[in-house]
Amino acid sequence: MSYKRSVVKLLVGILCTIGVAQAQFQGKPSALPSHSSPDKFHPSSVWPGLPPVAQAHVSATLGREVSGYHVSRSDAGFHAENARQRLAADFLPQGVRVSHGAERWTMSLRSYGYGDVIQSLDRVVPQASVNRVEYRRGSLTEWYVNGPVGLEQGFTLKEPPGIAKGQPLTIALLLSGDLKAALDQQGTALSLSRNHLTKPELRYAGLTAHDATGQELSAWLELEGSELRLRVRDAGARYPVVVDPVVQLAELTASDGADGDFMGISVASSGNTVVVGAPGAAVGGRLGQGAAYVFVKPPTGWKDMTETAKLTASDGLDGDGFGGSVGIAGNTIVVGACPQSGMCNGPGKVYVYLKPQNGWHTTSNYAAILAASDGLPNDGFSNEMSISEDGSTVVVGAANATVDGQPSAGKVYVFTKPRDGRKTVNETAQLTEPTPTAFDDFCCVSVSADGSTIFVGALQFDFPDNVPTGPGEAFIYVRPPGGWKSTSDAKAVLTASDGVTGDIFGFCQAGSSCLSSDGTTVLAPAPYADGLHGKAYIFVRPGGGWMSTSQFNAELTLSDGQTDVFGWSAAVTNNLALVGAVIGNGGTGGAYAFVKPKTGWTTTSNFNAQLIPSDGQRGDDFAFSLAISGQTAVVGAPFHGIGNGPGAAYVFGK
Numbered sequence: 335m336s337y338k339r340s341v342v343k344l345l346v347g348i349l350c351t352i353g354v355a356q357a358q359f360q361g362k363p364s365a366l367p368s369h370s371s372p373d374k375f376h377p378s379s380v381w382p383g384l385p386p387v388a389q390a391h392v393s394a395t396l397g398r399e400v401s402g403y404h405v406s407r408s409d410a411g412f413h414a415e416n417a418r419q420r421l422a423a424d425f426l427p428q429g430v431r432v433s434h435g436a437e438r439w440t441m442s443l444r445s446y447g448y449g450d451v452i453q454s455l456d457r458v459v460p461q462a463s464v465n466r467v468e469y470r471r472g473s474l475t476e477w478y479v480n481g482p483v484g485l486e487q488g489f490t491l492k493e494p495p496g497i498a499k500g501q502p503l504t505i506a507l508l509l510s511g512d513l514k515a516a517l518d519q520q521g522t523a524l525s526l527s528r529n530h531l532t533k534p535e536l537r538y539a540g541l542t543a544h545d546a547t548g549q550e551l552s553a554w555l556e557l558e559g560s561e562l563r564l565r566v567r568d569a570g571a572r573y574p575v576v577v578d579p580v581v582q583l584a585e586l587t588a589s590d591g592a593d594g595d596f597m598g599i600s601v602a603s604s605g606n607t608v609v610v611g612a613p614g615a616a617v618g619g620r621l622g623q624g625a626a627y628v629f630v631k632p633p634t635g636w637k638d639m640t641e642t643a644k645l646t647a648s649d650g651l652d653g654d655g656f657g658g659s660v661g662i663a664g665n666t667i668v669v670g671a672c673p674q675s676g677m678c679n680g681p682g683k684v685y686v687y688l689k690p691q692n693g694w695h696t697t698s699n700y701a702a703i704l705a706a707s708d709g710l711p712n713d714g715f716s717n718e719m720s721i722s723e724d725g726s727t728v729v730v731g732a733a734n735a736t737v738d739g740q741p742s743a744g745k746v747y748v749f750t751k752p753r754d755g756r757k758t759v760n761e762t763a764q765l766t767e768p769t770p771t772a773f774d775d776f777c778c779v780s781v782s783a784d785g786s787t788i789f790v791g792a793l794q795f796d797f798p799d800n801v802p803t804g805p806g807e808a809f810i811y812v813r814p815p816g817g818w819k820s821t822s823d824a825k826a827v828l829t830a831s832d833g834v835t836g837d838i839f840g841f842c843q844a845g846s847s848c849l850s851s852d853g854t855t856v857l858a859p860a861p862y863a864d865g866l867h868g869k870a871y872i873f874v875r876p877g878g879g880w881m882s883t884s885q886f887n888a889e890l891t892l893s894d895g896q897t898d899v900f901g902w903s904a905a906v907t908n909n910l911a912l913v914g915a916v917i918g919n920g921g922t923g924g925a926y927a928f929v930k931p932k933t934g935w936t937t938t939s940n941f942n943a944q945l946i947p948s949d950g951q952r953g954d955d956f957a958f959s960l961a962i963s964g965q966t967a968v969v970g971a972p973f974h975g976i977g978n979g980p981g982a983a984y985v986f987g988k
Contacts, residue, residue: 403480405462412462414480423478423485425467427457429508430478432485439511439526443469443476443489444561449501494568502565509560521554522944524562552940582948584636584985586610586629586968588644591980597627598970598981599674600844603963604662604723606631607694610970610983611657611844613673617646624656626669628694629983636966636985643694645669645687650698651679659844661721661728665689668704668728670716670844681709682716684730684749704728704749707760710735715747718844720781723851726751727785727818730761731777733797737770744776746790748818763818765811767792768827773803778842780849786813787853790824791840795862805830806839808848808858810880826880828858830871832889837863839871845959845970847905857911858886859901867892868900870913872935890928892918893939900926903960905967912945912967914957919946923956925969925986945969945986954979 405414405425412425422433429442445452455474460467469476473492478485489505509515513526552567586608588597592615600611608629617623627641645667647656655673662668665688672682684704687697706715709732718731728749737743747761765788767776778791788811794804809824833839837860842848848857856873863869872888890911892900896918903914903925911928918924925945928938945967950956951974959970965987972981 403465405465405467405480407462411460412467414465414467414478414485416480416485421485423480425460425462425478427459430487431511437512439513440509441562442508442510443505444508445504445506446474446489446491447495447504448498449504451496451501452504452506453495498569500569503568504566505564507562507564509562515557515560515562517555517557518946521556523946524555524557525948581986582945582984583987585638585947585949586627586983586985587638587640588612588615588625588627588980589640590615590644591975592616593976593980594978595625595980596972596978598974598983599958599972600658600660600670601959601961601968601970601983602660602662602667602845603961603966603968604664605963607662608966608968608983608985609660609662609667609669610968611660611669612981613655613657614978615657617650617656620650620652620654622653622655622673623647623650624654624658624671626657626660626667628667630694636987644696645685645700646698647671647685647700648698654679656685659716659719661719661845663721663723663725666721666725668719668721670719670730672714672716674717674844677712678714678716680711681706681713682732684716684719684728702756703758704730704747705758705760706730706732706745706747713745714777718777718779718842720779720847722781722785723783724785727781729779729781729788731779731790733775733777737766737776740770740772740774742773742775742796743767743770744774744792746777746779746788748788750785750818764820765790765809766822767809768822768824771803772796773801776809778840778846778848780842780847782849782853783851787811787849788813789842789849789856791842791848791858793838793841795836795838802836802838802862805833805835805837806841806860808840808856810856812880827882828856828873828886829884830858830860830869830886830889831884833860833863833884837869839863841901843903843959845961846903847961850906850908852908855906855908857904857906857913859904859913861899861901861916863901864891866897866899867895868898868902868915870901870904870911872906872911874935888935889937890941891939892926892941894918898924903957903970905960905962907962910962912960912962914960914969916955916958919944919950919956921952922946922950922954923958923971925957925960925967927967945984947971947974947982947984950974956984 405412410426414423424431429440431440445454447453465480467478475490516525554565556563594614595612596614597612602609610627613624615625626645628643630642654671656671658674659670667687669685672678685700686702688701713732714734715732721728730747732745734742735745746765748763750762773796774792774794776792780789790809792807794806795802808828810826812825839860841859854875858871861868870890871886874887898915898918900915902916905912909930914925916923926941927943929942954971954974956971958972961968967986970983973979974982
C-alpha cells in the first residue's frame with residue numbers, strides 16, 4: 335500500500351499553559367515552564383488515569399506539605415521557587431514575572447468582560463498562604479498554586495461579567511519581557527522568541543474549552559500588539575467553563591539522521607519509552623535498510639534529545655524498510671521490515687526485541703522473527719502492525735496478499751506469544767474477509783490491551799492505480815474461548831451510513847490505535863472523505879456486544895473546509911480521540927484532540943486541543959503517525975528537515 339503521503343475556571347475558570355521549545359512550561363492546567371514529565375498530559379479535563387481536578391488537588395496538597403514549594407515574602411510582593419520545573423516566579427502588584435534561566439517574561443491581567451466591552455482592572459496587592467497566591471478583584475480572583483506539577487494559574491469569576499450580547503467572554507492580559515509574541519494561523523497557540531528569526535523559546539498552546547455539562551465551547555487567542563486576549567463562546571454554557579491547553583515537551587531526533595531517513599513515519603509509546611521508525615536510514619552502507627530509534631524519558635522529564643538506543647537487524651538488506659512500522663508493549667519492541675510502498679524484500683518480516691536487564695542499548699541482535707507461513711514477495715506483510723499492551727498478541731496486516739485468487743484482497747496474521755522463545759515464529763491464526771474482494775486492502779489493524787479484540791480496516795482502494803473500489807469497511811474479531819484460530823467470521827462489520835466510494839474508511843496507520851485498550855470504542859478514520867478533507871467516526875460497543883452497523887455514535891471533522899486529510903493517523907481511548915491531519919495546519923500537519931462529553935460521544939467539528947510543532951514547516955507531514963500512552967502523545971513528522979528530511983517525532987504533554 336502506498337502511503338505518501340489557561341484554564342478559565344469560572345465558577346468559571348480559565349487555565350492557560352505556557353511551554354518552551356527547549357524546556358516546557360507545564361503544570362495543571364495552566365502553568366509556567368517545566369522540564370517535567372509528560373505524565374501530566376491531558377488535552378482537556380478528561381484523560382485516562384488521574385483526573386485533572388485530582389492532579390491539581392494532589393499537587394496543591396504536596397505543595398503545602400513540601401517547604402520547597404512554599405511562597406515567601408519579598409520586598410515587592412511574594413516569591414516562589416519550583417526546582418522540579420526549573421522556574422521562579424515573583425508575584426508583584428503589576429503582575430507575575432516568571433524567570434527561566436536568563437529569560438524574563440511577565441503577564442499582567444488588565445481587563446475582562448464580553449467582546450471589546452471590557453472593564454479595566456486596578457492593580458491589587460497579592461495575598462499569599464503557604465503555596466497559594468491570590469489577586470482579589472471583587473467578583474474576579476486570579477490565583478496561582480505552586481506544586482510538583484508546576485505553577486498552576488487560574489481565574490475564578492463568581493458571576494458572568496455582564497451581558498454577552500452575542501460577544502465572546504474575554505480576558506485580556508498584557509505581555510512584556512525579553513521575548514516577542516507571535517500567534518499561529520489558527521489562533522490556538524502563541525510562540526515567544528527573542529526575535530522573528532530565532533526558534534521559539536516558549537509556547538502558549540492548546541487552548542480548549544468546555545462547560546460544567548461537558549459541552550465543548552469554541553475558544554481562541556487574539557494578539558493585538560502586546561495584549562493577549564483569551565476568547566470563549568459561552569452562549570448557553572453552564573458555569574464553570576474550563577479552557578485547557580497542552581504543550582510540546584520534546585522534539586526527538588536521530589543523532590545520525592540524514593536526508594531521506596523518514597524518521598517518524600511510524601511511532602509507538604509505552605510508559606516512559608518511545609520508539610520511532612526510520613525506514614529510509616542507511617545501515618553499514620546498505621541504503622534503505624532502516625532503523626528504529628528508542629527514546630527513554632530522562633529522570634528530569636522529556637526534553638529535546640537524541641536516541642537512547644538504535645535498533646537494526648543483523649540480517650538486514652538494502653531496501654528492507656526496517657522501521658516502516660513499530661510497536662512497543664512494556665519490555666518488548668516489534669519492528670516491521672517492509673517499506674510503506676509495500677514493495678518488500680520478500681514477504682516482509684517483523685523483528686522482536688526484548689529489553690536487556692541494564693536497559694535499552696544499541697543493537698542489531700533481535701530475539702525473534704515473526705513471519706507469515708504462506709507469505710509471498712511484496713505481500714506488504716508488516717506495513718500495518720499492532721501489539722497488545724500485555725505483549726501477548728501481535729497482529730500484522732498484509733495489504734497486498736492474494737486471497738482466493740483476489741489480488742490485494744489483504745490478509746491479517748495473529749501471533750500469540752510462544753512459551754519456548756523460538757527464533758522464527760509463524761502465525762497462530764489468519765483472519766480474512768468473509769467475501770475477499772480484489773483491492774480491498776484488508777490490512778489496517780489495532781488490538782485491545784489483552785489481545786482479545788481485533789479491529790481490521792478494509793480500505794477498498796487500489797492504491798497502485800489510485801482507483802477506489804468502495805467506501806471502506808471495518809471488521810471486529812473477538813477471540814474464541816479456545817484462543818485465536820483462522821477465520822473469516824467477523825463479530826461485526828462497521829460501515830459509515832454517509833460513506834461514499836473512495837473515503838478509505840477504516841484507514842488505521844501503523845502505530846495508530848483505532849481500538850480502545852478495553853475493546854469497547856472504535857475510531858475509524860476516513861481521510862479521503864469530502865474531497866480529502868477527511869472524517870473520523872466513533873463507534874461504541876453496545877451493551878449486548880459488537881454487532882454489524884452503519885450507525886456511528888459520532889462523526890468528527892474539522893470546520894476549516896480545507897484539504898486536511900484529517901484521519902491519516904488516529905488513536906482512541908474511552909474518553910479521548912486524537913486524529914492526525916497530515917496536510918492540515920496550513921500544510922505543516924496537525925493533530926487534534928476531541929474529548930468525550932459527559933453525555934457521551936457526539937458529532938462535532940470543535941476539537942478540544944490542537945497539537946502543532948514548535949518548528950514545523952510546510953510539507954513536514956506532521957501527524958503522519960501518532961500514538962498515545964497514558965498521558966503522553968507522540969506525533970511523527972517524517973519529512974521534517976531539508977528536502978525529504980531526516981524526520982522527527984514530538985512528545986506532547988503537561
